[in-house]
Amino acid sequence: MKKCLLLLTALIVVIPIRAQQSLFEPKTPIVSPQVHADRTVTFRLFAPMAKEVQITGDCLPAQVRNGQEVQGSVKMKKDSLGVWSYTTPALDPELYFYWFLVDGVRVNDPQNIFRIRDVNTNMDIFLIGDAETNPYIVGNVRHGTVSKVWYQQAGAQRRMTVYTPAGYEDGKQKYPVLYLLHGMGGDEEAWPMLGRATQVLDNLIAQGKAKPMLVVMPNGNISQEAAPGEKAGLPEQPNFNLPRTMEGSYEGSFGDIIQFVESHYRVQADKKHRAVAGLSMGGFHSFWLSANHPDWFNYVGLFSAAIRNPKAGSPVYEDMDGKLKALFTQKPALYYIAIGKTDFLYKANKDLRAKLDANHYPYYYRETDGGHIWRNWRIYLKEFTSMIFRN
Incomplete structure (x- = not known):
């Protein structure tokens, strides 16, 4: 009887929490980055409580600060569900790095499993093109x-x-x-x-x-x-x-x-x-x-x-x-x-x-x-x- 009561109590606690959480989750899965047929790319991040979200990386035009070239960045736009997004212009075939800045804090894209370490920094990556136009893509060739x-x-x-x-x-x-x-x-x-x-x-x-x-x-x-x-x-x-x-x-x-x-x-x-x-x-x-x-x-x-x-x-x-x-x-x-x-x-x-x-x-x-x-x-x-x- 004690075990049943404990299980029932746990269910009572968990169910409302799950229901409450679902109120803040998007109804459809978030895709990020989404590479389109025209070689534009859309990035998305679910952050309903954030005041400002930026994306930065070499997929954006570089900027100059204090005489030094740095990665470009741009502010993302938030929709009514709390999803921030940005779509790039068409990009050349290449491998690109990027990350988010959420209220000034660097954050990796939780939807992107493709990530590379550069010294002590983890960067999200994506590729544009195909193996004929972009030699960084795994080609349908014999491999070393x-x-x-x-x-x-x-x-x-x-x-x-x-x-x-x-x-x-x-x-x-x-x-x-x-x-x-x-x-x-x-x-x-x-x-x-x-x-x-x-x-x-x-x-x-x-x-x-x-x-x-x-x-x-x-x-x-x-x-x-x-x-x-x-x-x-x-x-x-x-x-x-x-x-x-x-x-x-x-x-x-x-x-x-x-x-x-x-x-x-x-x-x-x-x-x-x-x-x-x-x-x-x-x-x-x-x-x-x-x-x-x-x-x-x-x-x-x-x-x-x-x-x-x-x-x-x-x-x-x-x-x-x-x-x-x-x-x-x-x-x-x-x-x-x-x-x-x-x-x-x-x-x-x-x-x-x-x-x-x-x-x-x-x-x-x-x-x-x-x-x-x-x-x-x-x-x-x-x-x-x-x-x-x-x-």
């Missing part, structure tokens, strides 16, 4: 394999992501290798997730626009074993400013990565079949790796590179002019520089080009709109991978 691999560098266990092209497991062919490096705060998951490197390579290779290749994406933080949540011990929050990122240790031990790859994979182990490229801090590493080892890489890609000559006391960063001379004496097949017009590193890259021009060193230059953003780095990855290993 993505592996998370542990190896030793500088005497410590560390993790890298390795992409092997379709057919690698079934054949005996040896492949060229691109070493693809992330920026500050990133890790071995940055290029596969934010850069869509897997989709880019699968689609370009299938279309004959890029040669089949291995892509090695190591963790560029010498003080970090692996991406947050993947290293030994309890998960730690991502940290943008890790120690020992640009003081010579990474470049000094990069040979460990090459040795591991060339002893564990079927690759063509010579300069002609090696490339190195990276964004921001990864561009910094690519610059100094190629400068210190002119016999390692035939292709060098600097994407919004943090070009500077640090005074860290490391021999890695000494004699920039002499090392560049040695590098270009060996005639790399491609020295690729790319940056956005409003990137905060634009002047540093312009100064590098002036140095190369003064010495008649050949290079390829790509300038795009926008600043220090993944949209640009994905463009550079598409172009760079279509240009390498062609000789």
